[in-house]
Amino acid sequence: MFITCGEALYDMFVKPSVGGTPHGVTVDGVVGGSPLNMALGLARMGNRVSLFTRISNDAFGQRLRDFMANNQISDEYCIAVDQPTTLAMVETDETGHPSYSIYSNGTADCSMEMSDVPGELDPRDG
Numbered sequence: 001m002f003i004t005c006g007e008a009l010y011d012m013f014v015k016p017s018v019g020g021t022p023h024g025v026t027v028d029g030v031v032g033g034s035p036l037n038m039a040l041g042l043a044r045m046g047n048r049v050s051l052f053t054r055i056s057n058d059a060f061g062q063r064l065r066d067f068m069a070n071n072q073i074s075d076e077y078c079i080a081v082d083q084p085t086t087l088a089m090v091e092t093d094e095t096g097h098p099s100y101s102i103y104s105n106g107t108a109d110c111s112m113e114m115s116d117v118p119g120e121l122d123p124r125d126g
Helices: 034-044 059-070
Strands: 002-005 009-016 025-032 049-056 078-081 087-092 098-103
Touching (some): 025 059, 049 059
Antiparallel strands (some): 087 098
């Protein structure tokens, strides 16, 4: 089995709202995070794979778990917590160049601690 470790988040693509009012935006969220994307690639190649991270109990966290289940990524090493899910806000300028605002302070996947590492994965126990 492969185990990837790290962030599982939502990339939120922000666009001006319909009608172009300056105070409104439209947001389209997509599952993201390099370790989760790597787990997805490994699963699509037919490998057994699990993600090791903290995942929020919020609505985004539940959607991340659903995504993992639908793509044969095990959540056996995921730790459920009440901290929020990381959000990466992505906007593009008129030339298509993206800018990012990442909201990760105090979020689930950015708050992992050594005590979260299961004994069988802890290199200090080997």
